[in-house]
Amino acid sequence: MKYASQKVAFWFFATCMLLFTLQLIYGFIMGFAHMGFDVLHDLIPFNTARAVHTNLLVVWLLTGFMGAAHYIIPDEVQRELYSVKLAYIQLGSLVVVGVVALIGFHVNWWEGRKFLEIPRPLDYLVVVNVLTFLFNIGMTVFKANRASTTSIVLYTGLVAAALLYLPGMIYFENQTMDSYFRWWVVHLWVEGVWELIMGGILAYLLIKLTGVDREVIEKWLYIIVGLTFLSGILGTGHHYYYIGAPKYWLWVGGIFSALEPLAFLGMALFAITMYRRSGREHPNKLALMWTMGCAIMSFVGAGFLGFAHTLPQVNLYTHGTLVTAMHGHLAFWGAYAMIVLAIINYSMPLMTGRKNYGSMTGNLAFWLSNIGMLGMTGAFAVAGIAQVYLERKMGMDFLQVQREVEPHFLGLVLAASLFTVGIALYIFDFTKFGFPSDEALGVSEDTTVVV
Ligand code: HEM
Ligand code: HEM
Ligand SMILES: [Fe+2]
Secondary structure (H helix, E strand, O other): OOOHHHHHHHHHHHHHHHHHHHHHHHHHHHHHHHHOOOOOOOOOOHHHHHHHHHHHHHHHHHHHHHHHHHHHHHHHHOOOOOOHHHHHHHHHHHHHHHHHHHHHHHOOOOOOOOOOOOOHHHHHHHHHHHHHHHHHHHHHHHHOOOOOHHHHHHHHHHHHHHHOOHHHHOOOOOHHHHHHHHHHHHHHHHHHHHHHHHHHHHHHHHHHHHOOOHHHHHHHHHHHHHHHHHHHHHHHHHHOOOOOOOOOHHHHHHHHHHHOHHHHHHHHHHHHHHHHOOOEEOOOHHHHHHHHHHHHHHHHHHHHHHHOOOOHHHHHHHOOOHHHHHHHHHHHHHHHHHHHHHHHHHHHHHHHOOOOOOOHHHHHHHHHHHHHHHHHHHHHHHHHHHHHHHHHHOOOOHHHHHHHOOOHHHHHHHHHHHHHHHHHHHHHHHHHOOOOOHHHOOOOOOOEEOO
């Protein structure tokens, strides 16, 4: 670690671990409910659990991106963070707004719009909070003498993510219009600007871990950004097929969204190529595993499984079923959860000065969580395909079908348990590093150059 202010990132990462744990608890509540054991129904009905599960996911990922920015930006632009105090205030207020929203969901204070459930008054607080964050990081870049492509891509992604929150705050009486603009947030986040954030963090990690020239890595980053926008913007149309939007979206959405996997393929090829050109043996192999794992799993979850239901002819049957949950889990895990876990894994030894690389628990955490998540994806896929045939092809009633697919959720809960053991080990490893310390300032990465 070069700058003392980078330590702030630790508190963002610790918050991530806490919110991630809570997210999983709500996942289990839903998993059991799907099996037929909806014992908490009166206290936490399914819709509440679902909103809490998905919103916690979004909040812990955003907190992780913010932590990553606090660590990466000072290092890239070579100066201390503009204001450490402001960073703490911003994190604290983010947690307060988040907790109020979560409590609100339990007492029916929410907007029933998937992923954008946070009630309007709290939305304004989120906006102020995110502006504070962007101001702090923006001033750090502005006051510095240099800005790298990596830091610009990361920062642009964060600014664009904030701007794209706004269309979700416009009020419409009309359901189609509301849905139309809701996708500007949800789709253009995960299949647009979040990819820039992911690309920025990925490029930073690859520069550090493989030792390949920055120029080469940043050239790839341009290609990935280009592919993302080329396909992702008009790809929004894959959510407009059957919601009452004009018919031309069937063509536009089908064609452009079918091209979206290219950006994820680019990301995977990018990481693999840089890995093979690596001229450096970085001691933190686990961070490299998370980085490579992210590039590959995001292609499988987002690219491959996204493509599986993106054509209008398929989506007509799969829309809103458990097939969507199958894709949603592996895509979010591969692309965004894994990149956050990668940067945490990379930065913890450097922030704390404890070179606790490659422990047994760390390795187990990687493999158990990934195998568990693949198992969960498989369980959702089986339940989803059964649901499509029974409900959409044979015309059985929705709730009757839910009963038919109950046994598949035993598989889900078992795989989720394996996944959770992996995450518990990851968090255990995280706590073993202890707190960040100024003694870690200037500690080298101990790399051995092999070429
Ligand atoms: C990391 C990137 C991605 C993430 C995190 C992600 C996640 C999700 C999530 C959570 C949903 C459900 C949204 C909702 O109903 O509110 C969804 C829907 C969908 N995604 Fe993705 N996705 C990603 C990339 C892709 C890509 C690249 C494609 C296409 C190639 C794709 C195709 C779809 C389609 C067609 C739907 C609509 C499903 C339906 O009609 O129910 N996704 N995605
Ligand atoms: C203990 C582990 C987990 C369990 C048991 C679990 C279970 C579930 C269940 C049962 C649903 C509701 C599906 C439905 O609508 O019927 C759901 C939704 C969702 N979960 Fe999880 N989950 C877990 C972990 C995760 C993780 C780690 C992520 C992200 C990396 C994630 C992302 C999502 C998303 C995006 C949705 C919404 C999907 C959609 O829009 O269809 N979950 N989860
Ligand atoms: Fe989409």
